[in-house]
Amino acid sequence: MEITEVHEGVAPGDDSVFIVIRGAGAFGSYGPVSKRIGTYAKDKLASVVRGADVSDHAGLLDKLRTAARVAPSGSASWAVGAVDCAVWDLHGLLAGRSAAALLATPAPQPSVAAYASWLSQDLSRIDDLGMVRRIAAGGWSFTKWGLRRAPGHSSAEAAVRMARAVERCAQALGATLAADAVGTWTPSLAMAFARSVDTAGLRWLEDPLPRHDLDTYELLAATQLPLAVGERAHCDEDPAGLIQYVRPRALTLDVVGCGGLTRAAQILGVAQSQAISVYPHGRSLVPGLHLAAAFPDAVPAVEYRLQWEPRRQRLYGIPLQPEHGRIRLPDTPGLGTTPRSTPCPACR
Incomplete structure (x- = not known):
């Protein structure tokens, strides 16, 4: 699990971090979330996701919730949810279908x-x-x-x-x-x-x-x-x-x-x-x-x-x-959104 941040066009206090999960040559992501949530996800939940079956959402959720109980925090539930959504994005990309489908x-x-x-x-x-x-x-x-x-x-x-x-x-x-x-x-x-x-x-x-x-x-x-x-x-x-x-x-x-x-x-x-x-x-x-x-x-x-x-x-x-x-609904697989990697025209 990685976290990446979009810097340009972000106001102080804005959510700007994306959680990225890689598997089978693809990567799924979810964001933006706060730095605190992203850091919690990376530090406390990454080991749970490593090697997991991305199609077993209920099983993975149970493991994420257990890990969050071990390390309670005001960010825990949000971090669990952000990781879960990134896994849905990866699952959809690998299956060639939207998360909704x-x-x-x-x-x-x-x-x-x-x-x-x-x-x-x-x-x-x-x-x-x-x-x-x-x-x-x-x-x-x-x-x-x-x-x-x-x-x-x-x-x-x-x-x-x-x-x-x-x-x-x-x-x-x-x-x-x-x-x-x-x-x-x-x-x-x-x-x-x-x-x-x-x-x-x-x-x-x-x-x-x-x-x-x-x-x-x-x-x-x-x-x-x-x-x-x-x-x-x-x-x-x-x-x-x-x-x-x-x-x-x-x-x-x-x-x-x-x-x-x-x-x-x-x-x-x-x-x-x-x-x-x-x-x-x-x-x-x-x-x-x-x-x-x-x-x-x-x-x-x-x-x-x-x-x-x-x-x-x-x-x-x-x-x-x-x-x-x-x-x-985005017509691309997964959640249909990816972090912006090029300058935002509206931010100039």
């Missing part, structure tokens, strides 16, 4: 619907409703916006303010929207919001709490507030427990963060059994795209992060570009 029966969908998110645009601070309408007019399945608590307000005041913001923007769109609290709320604020908001315009509220607080989420679920959770799922987390307590409207699973494509497909099966749709988180757009193309009935759309994804795409040899709210 290896996952799917029958053939995968050629393109996938996307929803647009712009979390730095906070619903409670948006004055220009025309901007909201312009974004939503891009053909996306729907849009998702930030909804952070403003300092200096009580839970009751903040809840009412944010509830009215959701209703105002949904009315301006004439459609439901999703909101992401980015884990910034307290349990009291979340309960006050559930009592204050008209949920008719709210597709879901994502991650109101900084952790998977199952007791509080169970109370929130009883209010009929539509919740979305799953972005923080760890490779060793039991999805059945999360689904049972939260009864979410959606799982916003991060395909890499949860342990990779292999683990995401396992979790997808649990979600399907409970009729819960999965909407892959945008930081792991490429493997999320393959998951969605392979299981279109279970994955209605992937997240496209308007603020960050265009810059991440510059790190690939051939960037993915959404068109009218859809993203085409």
